[in-house]
Each structure stands twice: as C-alpha cells, then as structure tokens.
Amino acid sequence: EVQLVQSGAEVKKPGESLKISCKGSGYSFTNYWIGWVRQMPGKGLEWMGIIYPSDSDTRYSPSFQGQVTISVDKSISTAYLQWSSLKASDTAIYYCARRFGSSAWGYWGQGTLVTVSS
Amino acid sequence: QSALTQPPSVSGSPGQSVTISCTGTRSDVGSYNRVSWYQQPPGTAPKLMIYEVSNRPSGVPDRFSGSKSGNTASLTISGLQAEDEADYYCSSYTSSSTFEAFGGGTKLTVL
Numbered sequence: 203e204v205q206l207v208q209s210g211a212e213v214k215k216p217g218e219s220l221k222i223s224c225k226g227s228g229y230s231f232t233n234y235w236i237g238w239v240r241q242m243p244g245k246g247l248e249w250m251g252i253i254y255p256s257d258s259d260t261r262y263s264p265s266f267q268g269q270v271t272i273s274v275d276k277s278i279s280t281a282y283l284q285w286s287s288l289k290a291s292d293t294a295i296y297y298c299a300r301r302f303g304s305s306a307w308g309y310w311g312q313g314t315l316v317t318v319s320s
Numbered sequence: 321q322s323a324l325t326q327p328p329s330v331s332g333s334p335g336q337s338v339t340i341s342c343t344g345t346r347s348d349v350g351s352y353n354r355v356s357w358y359q360q361p362p363g364t365a366p367k368l369m370i371y372e373v374s375n376r377p378s379g380v381p382d383r384f385s386g387s388k389s390g391n392t393a394s395l396t397i398s399g400l401q402a403e404d405e406a407d408y409y410c411s412s413y414t415s416s417s418t419f420e421a422f423g424g425g426t427k428l429t430v431l
Contacts, residue, residue, distance in 0.1 A: 237419070239366075246425040247358075247366065247409055261419060297365055305354030305413045305420060306371035313365050
C-alpha cells in the first residue's frame with residue numbers, strides 16, 4: 203500500500219527556520235515525482251514545487267522560488283520542505299503528494315499544519 | 321488568481337446530478353488531456369477522483385465522471401449523496417509552467 207506520512211504540526215515564531223518531512227512507503231520512492239502543496243486557512247490549493255527523488259531534479263512555482271527549499275534523502279525515502287526564515291504569512295497546511303499517471307497526483311500525505319506567530 | 325476558473329459553489333439535492341466546470345485556455349485545458357479532479361472534504365487531504373480528463377482511479381464510484389470540450393473541463397456527479405459534500409479542485413498541465421495549475425475550487429453543498 204502506497205503511503206505518504208508527514209511530520210507533525212509545528213508552531214514557530216517569525217524569523218525561525220523549519221524543515222518538515224514526507225516519508226514514502228509501499229513503492230519505489232526514487233521513481234515518482236513528489237510535490238508540495240500549500241493551503242492557507244480557508245483558501246484553495248497552491249503548488250509550491252516538485253522533486254524527482256532519483257536525481258533531485260527540482261522545479262519551483264514562481265511564487266515560491268527563493269522562498270522555500272525542497273529536497274530528498276533517498277536513503278530513507280523522505281522528501282523535505284524547508285524555510286530559512288518563516289513569516290506569519292507562511293501559516294498554512296502543507297501537503298505532499300506523489301505522481302499518478304502522467305499528470306495527476308494520486309497519493310497524498312495527511313498534511314502538516316505550520317503556525318507562525320509571535 | 322488561479323489559472324483555471326471554477327464556480328465558487330454549486331448545490332444539489334440527494335439523488336440529483338451536478339456539474340462543476342473548469343475553464344482554462346489553449347495553453348492548458350484546451351491543448352492537453354491532462355486534467356484531473358480532486359475532492360477535499362472539510363479537514364481532510366485532497367483525494368484524486370478523475371485523471372486524464374475522464375479516467376477514474378480504482379475505488380472511485382462511477383457516479384463521478386469527467387469530460388472536456390474546448391477550453392472547459394467538467395466534473396459530473398450523478399446520484400448525489402450527502403458524503404459528496406466537499407470542495408472540488410480541477411488541475412491541468414499548462415505549457416506556461418513546468419507542472420500543473422489548480423483551479424480556485426468549488427464548494428459542493430448537498431441540500
């Protein structure tokens with residue numbers, strides 16, 4: 203069974219750094235793109251970026267380029283999303299998802315709530 | 321502003337059918353059969369319901385169907401059930417980006 207399990211909720215202060223994770227299991231981790239999606243409170247879904255674990259080919263949405271870093275550790279089948287300096291506007295639920303077919307995302311993590319508040 | 325346009329809300333009574341539209345351009349929906357639909361009940365992660373315009377993943381009821389005409393894709397839910405109440409998002413590959421774009425989402429209310 204394909205599963206994506208994300209790290210737990212975080213509460214941070216503005217300016218702090220953060221790295222959240224997404225561990226894949228039940229499939230060959232290196233063979234499928236992993237994506238990160240932001241959902242701000244009461245809002246819709248936004249693509250942040252995607253990464254191909256086999257070679258770490260990473261692509262960012264223009265809105266998030268330079269704002270976050272996406273990475274993987276193939277040895278433990280885990281993808282990461284990190285911030286170097288959080289802002290209050292980063293408060294959101296972040297989902298990871300795995301590619302399905304040529305253009306869909308068929309498997310989703312449970313989401314990680316990140317709250318940034320002073 | 322989302323690249324794909326969806327109605328903010330639709331509603332229907334149990335047993336009825338509803339259709340949710342997703343309007344794009346020739347750079348996305350109009351040129352590629354790479355449209356998918358996601359269901360997101362409150363407080364849960366999105367779930368893939370339709371991929372490549374009209375294909376259902378295993379386990380998705382055949383009450384859910386997808387289609388496309390020109391620059392507009394559609395999701396139709398027939399035989400509405402209370403459990404269908406959720407937000408629905410379309411997504412399409414777009415030539416203006418390196419990966420897909422989402423629509424703004426449509427809230428389905430089952431009356």
